[in-house]
Amino acid sequence: MRVAIRHMNQRFRTRVGFAGFLRGAVLGLIACAGGGALLNVAYAQDGTGEQQTLTADALEARQAALLQVMLENPADLDTAFDYAAIAAQNGDFEAAISTYERMLIYAPGLARVQLELGVLYYRLGSFETARNYFFSALSAPNVPPEVQQRVETYLAAIDQQDRRAQFRATVVAGARYQTNANAAPGSRRVDLNGGTFILDETSTGRADYNGFLAGNAYASYDLGAQGDLLEADLIFYGARYADISRLDTGLAEFTVGPSLNMKRFRFDNGRLGIYGIFSGIRLNHANYSGALGAGTRLAYAFDPLTLFDGKLEYRRRWYNDTAEYPTVSDRNGYQIKTAITVTRQLSGSFTARTLLLADFEETEKAWTQSWEVGVGFGGTYQFASPIEALPNRWSIDVEAGYIYRSYDGPDPLIDPTESQTDNEGWMRAVLAVPLRNDVTLGLTGELRRQQSNYDLATYNNASAMVTIAKSF
Amino acid sequence: MQAALSPFRLLIVAAVCSAAWSAPHSASAQDVGVAAAVNTQATGTAPGRRAATIVLGDNIIYRERIRTSASGLVQVLLNDGSTFTVGANSDLVIDEFVYDPNAGSGRLVISLSKGVARFVGGKLSKNPDGVTVNTPVGTLGIRGGIANINLDGNEGVFSLLYGDEIVFTGQDGTRKRVYEPGYSVSSSNGLEHRIRRTNPADIGRVNDSIAGRVGQFGGAPRVPNNRDIARSLLPRVNSDLGVALTAPPRPPEAVRSTPLRNVGPALIQPNRLEQQRLRNELEGPPPDMPDYPDLPDEPEVVPQ
Numbered sequence: 001m002r003v004a005i006r007h008m009n010q011r012f013r014t015r016v017g018f019a020g021f022l023r024g025a026v027l028g029l030i031a032c033a034g035g036g037a038l039l040n041v042a043y044a045q046d047g048t049g050e051q052q053t054l055t056a057d058a059l060e061a062r063q064a065a066l067l068q069v070m071l072e073n074p075a076d077l078d079t080a081f082d083y084a085a086i087a088a089q090n091g092d093f094e095a096a097i098s099t100y101e102r103m104l105i106y107a108p109g110l111a112r113v114q115l116e117l118g119v120l121y122y123r124l125g126s127f128e129t130a131r132n133y134f135f136s137a138l139s140a141p142n143v144p145p146e147v148q149q150r151v152e153t154y155l156a157a158i159d160q161q162d163r164r165a166q167f168r169a170t171v172v173a174g175a176r177y178q179t180n181a182n183a184a185p186g187s188r189r190v191d192l193n194g195g196t197f198i199l200d201e202t203s204t205g206r207a208d209y210n211g212f213l214a215g216n217a218y219a220s221y222d223l224g225a226q227g228d229l230l231e232a233d234l235i236f237y238g239a240r241y242a243d244i245s246r247l248d249t250g251l252a253e254f255t256v257g258p259s260l261n262m263k264r265f266r267f268d269n270g271r272l273g274i275y276g277i278f279s280g281i282r283l284n285h286a287n288y289s290g291a292l293g294a295g296t297r298l299a300y301a302f303d304p305l306t307l308f309d310g311k312l313e314y315r316r317r318w319y320n321d322t323a324e325y326p327t328v329s330d331r332n333g334y335q336i337k338t339a340i341t342v343t344r345q346l347s348g349s350f351t352a353r354t355l356l357l358a359d360f361e362e363t364e365k366a367w368t369q370s371w372e373v374g375v376g377f378g379g380t381y382q383f384a385s386p387i388e389a390l391p392n393r394w395s396i397d398v399e400a401g402y403i404y405r406s407y408d409g410p411d412p413l414i415d416p417t418e419s420q421t422d423n424e425g426w427m428r429a430v431l432a433v434p435l436r437n438d439v440t441l442g443l444t445g446e447l448r449r450q451q452s453n454y455d456l457a458t459y460n461n462a463s464a465m466v467t468i469a470k471s472f
Numbered sequence: 473m474q475a476a477l478s479p480f481r482l483l484i485v486a487a488v489c490s491a492a493w494s495a496p497h498s499a500s501a502q503d504v505g506v507a508a509a510v511n512t513q514a515t516g517t518a519p520g521r522r523a524a525t526i527v528l529g530d531n532i533i534y535r536e537r538i539r540t541s542a543s544g545l546v547q548v549l550l551n552d553g554s555t556f557t558v559g560a561n562s563d564l565v566i567d568e569f570v571y572d573p574n575a576g577s578g579r580l581v582i583s584l585s586k587g588v589a590r591f592v593g594g595k596l597s598k599n600p601d602g603v604t605v606n607t608p609v610g611t612l613g614i615r616g617g618i619a620n621i622n623l624d625g626n627e628g629v630f631s632l633l634y635g636d637e638i639v640f641t642g643q644d645g646t647r648k649r650v651y652e653p654g655y656s657v658s659s660s661n662g663l664e665h666r667i668r669r670t671n672p673a674d675i676g677r678v679n680d681s682i683a684g685r686v687g688q689f690g691g692a693p694r695v696p697n698n699r700d701i702a703r704s705l706l707p708r709v710n711s712d713l714g715v716a717l718t719a720p721p722r723p724p725e726a727v728r729s730t731p732l733r734n735v736g737p738a739l740i741q742p743n744r745l746e747q748q749r750l751r752n753e754l755e756g757p758p759p760d761m762p763d764y765p766d767l768p769d770e771p772e773v774v775p776q
Binding site: 064067070071073074075077081082084085088089094095096097098100101102103104105106107108109110111112113115116119120121122123124125126127128129131132133136144150153154157161172181182183184185192197199200203214216218220224226227229231232233234235237247249251253254255256257258259260261263264266268271272273275277279281283297298299300301304307309311324325326327328330331368411413414428448450454456457459 | 505506507508509511528529545547549551553554555557573590592593594617618633634636637650651652653654655667669670671672674675676679682683684685686688689690691692693694695696697698700701702704705706707708709710711714715718719720721723724725726727728729730731732733735737739740742743744745746747748749750751752753754755
């Protein structure tokens with residue numbers, strides 16, 4: 001990781017006296033030692049004010065060197081300022097805090113110091129302490145207007161983030177075109193029990209458009225037990241197709257349960273959720289299926305850049321036979337699903353992820369009962385907006401994956417000797433264009449292909465989708 | 473609570489102890505840090521010596537006792553980068569300080585018999601059992617981060633502002649562990665110990681105590697002003713970034729429904745649906761249910 005530092009030349013000038021000599025000597029040694037090839041440049045270019053970059057190791061070495069200088073002369077303000085700034089860039093906000101709290105001893109009530117301390121504590125999530133410093137800054141006489149404005153902005157942010165009850169939601173509206181909306185075989189000719197069968201024209205894959213409205217609402221409540229929360233999450237999705245109305249869909253899934261702060265087990269930066277699952281799906285304007293279940297999810301940050309997210313879910317599913325789908329109740333049974341995602345931020349603009357998933361679906365017929373395993377890889381790249389009027393960073397997300405699926409028994413109608421096995425793959429790319437802080441335009445392209453030893457299960461589908469998402 | 477010291481560390485401690493008793497009060501091996509800010513009156517009493525007024529820049533040595541008056545205040549900057557800022561009417565002794573800068577390991581033991589203090593961790597606090605604070609109401613272990621210590625007679629409030637944990641062990645052996653910043657352990661009369669949310673008064677008292685008062689300058693020969701701060705580098709990498717870029721990370725969500733992008737393949741499973749529908753077509757309509765003649769209603773039984 002590289003951190004950009006703006007060079008402040010006037011504060012790196014040679015100082016008179018022992019402290020200045022010592023500081024210069026130490027910094028010179030760092031530069032000569034190699035950790036600071038860049039430092040050498042930074043300190044040599046007096047008066048340019050240009051942007052410099054330092055590696056994390058160089059920042060740490062420089063912070064350590066400045067600490068030694070500060071121990072020799074703690075009253076040297078320039079050294080202290082340098083130390084605090086380098087520490088903050090190095091992510092060591094504690095060091096910056098202790099230095100600025102010293103400034104507050106030297107200059108009691110100095111509003112700008114209180115502002116910086118408030119922001120440093122805010123960055124650590126220590127909201128009550130941040131709030132205290134911000135209030136102190138506002139109470140100082142002759143508060144600079146820009147300080148007052150910033151303090152009020154931060155106080156508003158703290159008020160929002162420090163609530164016991166949190167709520168956020170996203171509503172998405174979109175349109176989608178699919179070359180094979182019904183995920184049916186592309187060819188009318190299918191092998192059936194050793195013979196060849198010609199499907200009806202309407203039974204093959206058909207292109208169609210749909211419009212949809214979807215949303216996600218999340219709420220949490222702090223239980224007042226050192227970070228334990230009650231969390232609830234709801235998704236809903238409704239789609240109408242232009243032609244194949246039997247695919248018209250309405251569904252909702254609701255999960256609710258406590259999440260435990262895993263620090264209690266010295267498992268820092270981890271959270272374990274235990275939740276109930278309730279879902280219902282309507283298809284073709286009739287009840288299609290319902291499910292009750294339970295799940296557990298572990299979210300754990302190995303380090304600030306690496307996040308593990310693993311879940312295990314059980315669902316008992318009931319299907320409702322209808323005139324269009326008269327035998328779906330054959331799929332009544334339970335489902336056990338697990339999925340693991342590991343996300344790693346590789347740079348300031350690129351995040352990579354790996355997915356592992358497995359699933360078992362019990363049904364009433366052996367030829368519909370299956371297990372599957374899958375793997376996926378993806379990444380998100382953020383970049384500067386190419387349109388000046390849209391200043392927020394854009395992102396492109398790409399994902400590819402593969403699933404192997406095996407069924408428990410042969411279908412006597414299709415092949416009495418061989419069970420169905422599927423190989424399913426997908427590739428997806430999503431361009432996200434923030435139109436405002438709370439509105440994002442999304443463009444998605446996806447290819448999905450399934451190859452199966454059962455012709456009825458082999459299909460290709462390409463889709464293009466445009467969405468507009470509003471977050472609350 | 474105290475971890476056993478390795479022979480190497482014991483050797484260092486012994487050397488430091490020996491030096492502390494034999495050397496004059498000047499920069500030397502027994503120095504554990506420096507007085508980085510001092511408001512009068514603050515006195516330091518080195519082992520075997522008379523109390524002397526502490527001034528900014530004085531080296532703080534092993535087992536030196538630091539006392540502050542009703543207007544006194546001291547920030548001790550330790551060699552590992554930790555700071556211990558004590559407010560008025562405080563009484564502090566650094567009992568042990570072992571620090572290996574190359575490994576970042578070591579141990580700090582402090583006794584605070586009264587007063588108010590804030591500890592801001594440096595390298596040592598990152599180690600398990602790296603920092604211990606003895607108080608009249610109990611012992612505090614600090615791992616990582618920033619902690620407030622607020623002693624008022626037989627009562628104490630110990631707050632974790634940031635970091636991994638503080639572990640309080642009362643004089644009665646009761647052990648309380650705070651692992652979530654924003655919580656405190658309070659102790660009353662050595663008997664009642666409980667964990668609770670840190671309230672604004674907890675923070676306010678410590679913040680007021682460790683900041684200077686109007687007319688005091690911490691002994692600084694040059695006092696910073698708003699212009700110095702505005703021209704320094706920190707605001708550029710801190711408050712100038714704005715709320716969005718400085719927001720602390722949210723705790724991860726551990727209760728989540730199926731992601732919206734997966735509702736199709738995960739919940740609707742259109743291919744399975746279509747395969748089953750086609751299979752039904754190929755198989756033909758299910759056999760009709762046999763027609764059973766309507767049975768006459770059973771005669772109603774009328775009780776006699």
